[in-house]
Amino acid sequence: ALPLPPGPKPLPFIGNVFDMPTKRIGPALRELGGKYGDLTYLNMLGQPMIILNSHEAAVGLLEGRSANTSDRPRIVMAELTGYMWEFAIIGYNQAWRVRRRLFHTFFQPSAIPKYHPVHVRECRRFLQRLLATPEDFMPLARHVFSATIMDVVYGITVADHDDPYVSLALKAVDVFSSIVVPGQYLVESLPFLKHIPSWFPGAGFKRQAKRWSKVVRASRDAPYDVAVDAFTRGAARPSVVTSCLENATREQEHVSPQDDECFRDVAGLAYLTGADTSLFAIQAMFLAMVTHPGVQRKAQQELDAVVGSNRLPEFSDRDSLPYINAVVKEVIRWHSVVPLGVSHRVMEEDEYKGYRIPAGTILVPNAWAMSRDPRVYTEPDAFVPERYMKDGECGSNVRDPEKYQFGFGRRICPGRHFANDALFITVASVLHVFSIEPPLGRDGKPAHVTPNINLDSFLSYPERFECRITPRSAQAEALIRRNHEVQSVL
Numbered sequence: 042a043l044p045l046p047p048g049p050k051p052l053p054f055i056g057n058v059f060d061m062p063t064k065r066i067g068p069a070l071r072e073l074g075g076k077y078g079d080l081t082y083l084n085m086l087g088q089p090m091i092i093l094n095s096h097e098a099a100v101g102l103l104e105g106r107s108a109n110t111s112d113r114p115r116i117v118m119a120e121l122t123g124y125m126w127e128f129a130i131i132g133y134n135q136a137w138r139v140r141r142r143l144f145h146t147f148f149q150p151s152a153i154p155k156y157h158p159v160h161v162r163e164c165r166r167f168l169q170r171l172l173a174t175p176e177d178f179m180p181l182a183r184h185v186f187s188a189t190i191m192d193v194v195y196g197i198t199v200a201d202h203d204d205p206y207v208s209l210a211l212k213a214v215d216v217f218s219s220i221v222v223p224g225q226y227l228v229e230s231l232p233f234l235k236h237i238p239s240w241f242p243g244a245g246f247k248r249q250a251k252r253w254s255k256v257v258r259a260s261r262d263a264p265y266d267v268a269v270d271a272f273t274r275g276a277a278r279p280s281v282v283t284s285c286l287e288n289a290t291r292e293q294e295h296v297s298p299q300d301d302e303c304f305r306d307v308a309g310l311a312y313l314t315g316a317d318t319s320l321f322a323i324q325a326m327f328l329a330m331v332t333h334p335g336v337q338r339k340a341q342q343e344l345d346a347v348v349g350s351n352r353l354p355e356f357s358d359r360d361s362l363p364y365i366n367a368v369v370k371e372v373i374r375w376h377s378v379v380p381l382g383v384s385h386r387v388m389e390e391d392e393y394k395g396y397r398i399p400a401g402t403i404l405v406p407n408a409w410a411m412s413r414d415p416r417v418y419t420e421p422d423a424f425v426p427e428r429y430m431k432d433g434e435c436g437s438n439v440r441d442p443e444k445y446q447f448g449f450g451r452r453i454c455p456g457r458h459f460a461n462d463a464l465f466i467t468v469a470s471v472l473h474v475f476s477i478e479p480p481l482g483r484d485g486k487p488a489h490v491t492p493n494i495n496l497d498s499f500l501s502y503p504e505r506f507e508c509r510i511t512p513r514s515a516q517a518e519a520l521i522r523r524n525h526e527v528q529s530v531l
C-alpha cells in the first residue's frame with residue numbers, strides 16, 4: 042500500500058527511458074533530484090531504479106540496509122563480453138565473498154605498507170620522466186599507476202613506452218566503462234534480446250560484445266599466466282600472485298582449478314581497478330593546481346618547512362603534512378572519479394521513509410551530487426583544502442569525501458587505502474619539486490585554463506588540457522635527477 046518514491050511520469054511501456062540522461066549524467070540526475078527529492082524513482086522499461094541524490098539517502102539504504110542492498114544488478118553486456126569474472130559486478134553470493142576476502146588480505150590497512158617502496162620508486166621515476174617530457178604529463182601519470190599496480194599484483198615490470206599490459210588494461214577498462222553506465226544498452230532492460238542472432242538487424246551490440254570479449258579475457262589471463270610461469274621457474278618476484286601461489290602450494294602440489302580461477306579473478310580486478318581510478322584523480326590534481334595557484338603555494342610552503350630542500354617526501358612525512366593530506370581529500374571530493382558509483386540491487390522488497398522499495402530495484406548513488414552538496418560544502422565547485430583543516434590539523438570539519446566517493450556498505454571499495462597511498466606520495470612528491478602553471482598564451486602571458494571534465498561515462502576524467510610543469514629550483518631539479526632507486530621489498 043505504500044507509494045513508490047516520487048519521479049517523473051513514466052510513458053506507457055518504455056517508462057522513463059527518455060528521462061535517463063546520457064551526457065553529464067551526475068549533474069543531470071541531480072537536477073532531476075531537485076524536482077523529485079533525494080530518492081528519485083525511474084521506471085526503465087519496467088526495471089525499477091532509484092537515484093540516491095544525497096549522502097543521507099545513500100547511507101540509509103546502502104549501509105543501513107546493507108544485508109538487503111549489497112547485490113549487483115544483472116549486466117547482460119558483461120555476460121556477453123565475458124566480464125563476469127570481475128567480482129565487482131557479480132551478485133552478493135559465495136563466489137563474491139571468497140574473492141572479496143582474498144582481495145582484502147592483500148589491500149587491508151595492515152597489509153599495504155609493504156607496497157610503500159614500490160609506490161616511492163615508481164613515483165620517483167615519474168618525477169624523472171616529467172622532468173624530461175613535462176608536456177606528456179597525462180600519459181606519464183597513467184604509466185606510474187600502471188607500473189605500481191603491475192609490480193604489486195604480478196611482479197611484472199612494465200615497459201617505458203607502449204607496454205602491452207598497460208594498453209590491454211586501457212582497452213579492458215574502456216569496455217567496462219561502456220557497459221556499466223545504467224540505461225546505455227536496450228538489452229539491459231530487455232534481456233531476451235541477448236538471444237537474437239548476431240546477424241539480426243539491431244544486434245550490433247552482440248557483434249560488439251564478441252569483439253570485446255577477446256580483450257576482456259586476455260586482460261585477466263595474460264599477465265597472470267606470465268606471473269605463474271615465473272613462479273614455476275622459480276624466477277617470480279614477490280607479488281600478490283606469488284603469495285597466492287605460495288600459500289596454495291604449501292600443503293598440496295598443485296593449485297586446484299577453483300583456487301586458480303579465484304587467484305586470476307582477484308589479481309585481474311586489482312590490475313584493472315588499480316590504475317585508471319588513481320590516474321584520473323591525479324590528472325584532476327594537476328588541473329586544480331593550474332586553476333588554484335594559491336593552494337599550490339600553500340602546499341609547497343608546508344613541504345619546504347617539513348621535508349626541506351635536501352630530500353624528497355616519504356610516507357613517514359605523512360602525519361606532519363596536514364595541508365597535503367587536505368589537498369588529497371579535496372582532490373577526491375572535487376573530482377568524482379566514479380560519479381555514479383557502482384549500482385547496487387535490492388534483493389527483497391523493503392520500506393524506506395514511508396516509500397516502497399520493490400525487490401530488484403537498482404540503486405544508483407549519485408556521488409557527484411554528494412560532492413557538490415551546498416548544504417555540506419560551501420562553494421562546492423571551488424578547490425578548497427582548507428575546508429578540512431581544523432586547528433592546524435587535517436581534521437573532519439566537514440564531511441569526509443571518502444565516505445561516498447569510494448562507495449558504500451559491504452561493497453565499499455577495498456582498494457581505497459592503496460589509492461590513498463598512491464595519491465599521497467604522488468601529490469607530495471610532484472608539488473615538492475615542480476611548479477604547475479597555466480600555459481603561456483601568444484602574448485606571453487599565462488593563458489586561462491577552464492576545467493573541462495568528462496561526466497558522460499562510468500569513470501570521469503579531465504579532458505586534455507595544457508600546463509607548464511617546471512622544476513621549482515635548480516636544487517629541486519638536482520633532487521629529481523639523483524637516482525633514488527628503492528628496492529622492491531614486498
Ligand code: HEM
Nearest residue numbers: 129314315318319378379382383447448449452454456460
Ligand atoms: C581514486 C581511486 C578509487 C575510487 C574513487 C574508487 C571507487 C570505487 C567505488 C565507488 C566502488 C563501488 C563501491 C560500491 O559498490 O558501493 C569501488 C569498488 C571497487 N574498487 Fe575502487 N576506487 C578507487 C581505487 C581502487 C583501487 C586502487 C583498487 C585496487 C587496488 C580498487 C578496487 C576496487 C574493487 C575490487 C571494487 C569492487 C568491490 C566489490 O564489489 O565488492 N579501487 N571502487
